[in-house]
Amino acid sequence: MHLLFESIGFGLVTASVIALAAVGLSLQVSVTNYINFAYGDFMTFGAYVAYSVGAAGVNFFLAAAVGGAVTGLLGLAANLAVFRSFIERKARLITLLVVTLGVSLILQNAIVVIWGTGAYRYPIRMGNALHLGPFILTPGAIILILLAALLMFGLHLFLQYTRFGKAFRAVSNNNDLALASGIDVNRVVNWTWVVSGFFAGIAGVGLVLETNTLRPVVGFNELFLVFAAIIMGGIGRPYGAMLGALAIGLATEVSGMFVDSAYKSAIAFGILVAVLVLRPQGIFASRGRTD
């Protein structure tokens, strides 16, 4: 029983990292209608930027925020330099997906050029494990979970209660209608890339804190857990993505009690398969709305 609660604790940490990433990706997909396969590398990039800023002696929280912000700018740059011209030419979905994978390849290798292939670690420590009732968590892990929850709650407030958030939801619901009602769709799309990049960057930092290694492929390898979460939540539905992430995070960690933890991602894949076969519109998707 102890082991179960312990696993649930770890699962919550994993889930909060996946949730941050999934919310950012899901928001972008809901607005732009195509999946960004470079998203995992956005996460890696944010983690590396935070590492470099932190190595310069800056407070770690500030460094993480800088990592997120710079990744947000990277998202904007990728949209302006690459994706937008394809959208303007009404490229087919399949072409766009190949283009995002191309950006992924470029980014991943640019990271190798800048930072090399060696593994890094963040200079901070997560602290000694605390016993909180049945759970065992480090203070760092608790801060990570709380911060993730806070960021997602902030995004929720932004989407629900600001004028700009309303524009987001309008564009994601119906692009043409939003355009017809005078919403500057291009501006919304640009901001989507900034927000999505920001979440990617922060999630990348969280991922490195959780797994304790920073390598050029960490984000890319995490990508399909994020996909699993957003498919579970229904593609393009940020709120569903949070729940999907919770399910995936808990499932991967709790399954570690029964099978070799080397097959954690195989478990997540099994869940993805089950969801795709049984309920492709997502577990938490409401009726009457596909996609």
Place this chain on the structure above:
Amino acid sequence: MFFFFLDLLALGCINAILVLGLNLEYGYAGILNFTYYTFAAIGAYVTAVTTMGKPPPYLGNESYILQWTLPWPVGLLLGGVAAMILGLIMVFVAVRRLRSDYLAIVSISVGLIVWEIVTNDVHLFNGSNGVFGVPPITGSLPISEAGYTAVIFAVSFACLAFFWWVARRIFRSPFGRVLRAVREDEILAASYGKSVFGAQLWIVLIGSFMAGVAGGLLIDYVSAFNPAGFLPVETFVLLAALIIGGSGNFNGSIIGAFLIIELLLEVSRFVPDFGRPDLVGAVRAILIGVVLIVVLRYRPGGLMPESGIRLYRKKKGEAKQPEPAKEAP
């Protein structure tokens, strides 16, 4: 120098088979398989374990399944069949929604999982060290290195010629027209009574088989294979070769394979590196990515655009060249 060219030709033929197979999936049917090279890897492993028998003791500790000693052509076929089984699994996982983004996600996931399992499970294909010491297909015949390369070149060329013929037949057959219709508009194709799922399943099976055979040829040539050999970037190189050569065009695939893979990858190995060993590969990969995006943006048809009868034209300003699509009679 002569050996160098022979080597380029042999590897070029193997790569051309891979690009041709990817062309069937991506170019003909619009199926985005982001882990095509994993199918080649499975083919390579299965070919190895079904032909090399027990591991020779002088090569250290090697553990792998089967350890059969079948003749090499059977090994190649089994490699192809194993890749087909993986293709079957992949298609059935994405069965409900074979939309390109779902299938791309499933394919990337399949690639990562296969990679993880092969790397972690030492009993399967010797883990991260990979299988090595695969015997040459000429058996114990005394043959020089250049001679063996020539033999591999001949076999690969024969396979390539056969697959090229198959690809050409498919392109011109009613099945090829169904595939193009499915690629352009699934709902339209279905409304004409064509089985969208059936068409996609069959083309993935054929494409996977070609990947498996090419992987088998590769391991018969270089005699070793390990998980570092099928990272996601490998598929991307094939995809770049296909799109630059001309997606949908069976001749363009071969041009792309020789031009891109040979020029960019093989020949540039002789360029001096800049002190850091990881830099050359990274710069090369960035270059491929940039070239691919530029080609997709400014010349989406590639060097040899798909040709065919144009029954309808897409709206002006489409990213893709006007697509030929023809309903089956």
